[in-house]
Amino acid sequence: MKKKKPEPGVTRRGFIRGVGLGSGVAGAGILETEAAAAPAVQVVGPGPAQVTLKVNGKQHTLNLEPRVTLLDALRDHLNYTGAKKVCDRASCGACTVIVGGKAVYACNMLAIEAQGQDIQTVESLSSGNKYHPLITAFVENDAQQCGFCTPGFVMAAKAFLEQNPNPTYEEVKAGLGGNLCRCGTYIGLRNAVLQAAKQMKGAANG
Amino acid sequence: MQAFEYARPSTVQEAVSLLGNSWEDANLLAGGTDLLSLMKDYIHTPKRLVSLKGIKELEGIRKSAGGLRIGALVTLEELLRNPDVRKEYPSLAAAARGVASPQMRNMGTVGGDLCQRPRCWYFRLGFGLLAKGPNGESLVPSGDNRYHAIFNNRGPAYFVSASSFGPPLVALGATVNLVSPSGTRELPVEKFFVAPATENARENVLAPNEILTEILVPPAAGVRNATYEVRQKMALDYPLATASVALRMRGNTVASARIVLGHVAPVPWRAQAAEKALTGKTLNAAAIEEAAKAAVQGATPLSMNGYKVQLASVAVKRALEEAAQART
Structure with a gap:
């Protein structure tokens, strides 16, 4: 079989973004008629509607169909690819982000529903060579093997530590109960969270 | 998932006016933990989603002399953290804690728990609520029925009610308010759940243009209540029996008892023989043992779920033991 050369500059996410833009033009007409039919409450869609998301402190205005999940909006439209799409059914936790201070499954929240709230992704935990204590603790405790579940665990752990700054091992275990690691690195994960808890108390700003 | 219109009303009346007469017209979106998965699998394909998240009157937990009022939008985490719930309604707190994923508890709502669809894998794979095969007969009795019903399972429904709060709310004698264009009706939670007799019926009495707005739980001061759930895994899993x-x-002495099993029948299942066995007795180990045995009298397990009979009996025993130790 001949190897096909990848086209330069075309990525899967870039392609999806392009398709989204195209259908946006076609959907605009439907939107107007629906809005006119229900004057009391605005009805948007099924075509794209304006959605504004505040991700890691930065506002982004997108044109999204109401069916686009927060996870797809982050990954395919905003290039925040830290949150991972694994089960896409609220069962594994790999897509965990923090919305309004709470850990949620981004795959099971519509992007349009996440408007007006602070959305934090794993990308917010490092800048240049500066890392959040959780990230260094994950590295130092071998809290990952293949690493695919890691961003979800890190964000679940961050939300957990904000509510429970001084947890016991058992509390950490329960606090990470919404995330799965198929490599089975749970012991390292829990120790990492305990270590990060200690360091965050010592640090001025966590 | 199929494309849909989206609306975010700010009152219940507006929300009701945005619904239709069929489930295909519109679905209600609260936490979304179940609905969006159903839509991704094309089990639900509504033309419109009506988000309840902008409706303030659906929020909040309020305790009064009349009991506890739980807004349909209250999340499992809010319920779990509420001091009144923890003190007076440990059976509800235990049911919330049983949903062991913090993300799920942050997103999922109490109203959504009552309205979630069954987990029956035939239903989830598109064979309908009654799991009919090509010849019109249910696939469940001759198929893989390890998680299906052991009571009220003579057809056509074989699934189990997935609700975590159904059993404790039935035990506590709670009611729900349902609002539709024709007004509000208040129903005991026990009457809210039904075993469907036809493919078009559902596992509860909610109409397509109706909204479950709040749950009203009678005062429980002096009512010893507890929930015990048996599950395979301690996290991210539905129970096998509760x-x-x-x-x-x-x-x-037990003046009156309500004992309700979960995940054993298409509805939260009143174990009336166990209630009768316990009433008038001193609450001790012998009485508890007897009630636990009585609770599974008349069970009719399918080919692969006989194990659930024992689990249900043990769940009753442990819940009663917890209730016996509770201070009220």
């Missing part, structure tokens, strides 16, 4: 109990005491 029991919720609510006991009115006269000294050490």
Whole structure:
């Protein structure tokens, strides 16, 4: 079989973004008629509607169909690819982000529903060579093997530590109960969270 | 998932006016933990989603002399953290804690728990609520039925109610308010759940243009209540069998008892033989043992779920033991 050369500059996410833009033009007409039919409450869609998301402190205005999940909006439209799409059914936790201070499954929240709230992704935990204590603790405790579940665990752990700054091992275990690691690195994960808890108390700003 | 219109009303009346007469017209979106998965699998394909998240009157937990009022939008985490719930309604707190994923508890709502669809894998794979095969017969009795019903399972429904709060709310004698264009009706939670007789019926009485707005739980001061859930894994899993109990005491004697099993029937299942066995008895180990046995009398397990009979019995025993130790 001949190897096909990848086209330069075309990525899967870039392609999806392009398709989204195209259908946006076609959907605009439907939107107007629906809005006119229900004057009391605005009805948007099924075509794209304006959605504004505040991700890691930065506002982004997108044109999204109401069916686009927060996870797809982050990954395919905003290039925040830290949150991972694994089960896409609220069962594994790999897509965990923090919305309004709470850990949620981004795959099971519509992007349009996440408007007006602070959305934090794993990308917010490092800048240049500066890392959040959780990230260094994950590295130092071998809290990952293949690493695919890691961003979800890190964000679940961050939300957990904000509510429970001084947890016991058992509390950490329960606090990470919404995330799965198929490599089975749970012991390292829990120790990492305990270590990060200690360091965050010592640090001025966590 | 199929494309849909989206609306975010700010009152219940507006929300009701945005619904239709069929489930295909519109679905209600609260936490979304179940609905969006159903839509991704094309089990639900509504033309419109009506988000309830902008409706303030659906929020909040309020305790008064009349009992506890739980707004349909209250999340499992809010319920779990509420001091009144923890103190007076441990059976509800235990059911919330049983949903062991913090993300799920942050997103999922109490109203959504009551309205979630069954987990029956035939239903989830598109064979309908009654799991009919090509010849019109249910696939469940001759198929893989390890998680299906052991009570009220003579067809056409074989699934189990997935609700975590159904059993404790039935045990506590709670009611729900349902609002539709024709007004509000208040129903006991026990009457809210039904075993469907036809493919078009559902596992509850909610109409396509109706909204479950709030849950009203009678005062539970002096009512010893507890929930015990048996599950395979301690996280991210539905239970295999649960029991919720609510006991009115006269000294050490059980004046009246409600014992309700979960995940064993298409509805939260009143174990009336167990209630009868316990009423008038001193709440001790022998009485508990007897009630736990009585609770599974008449069970009709399918080919692969006989194990659930024992689990349900043990769940009743442990829930009663917890209730016996509770201070009220």
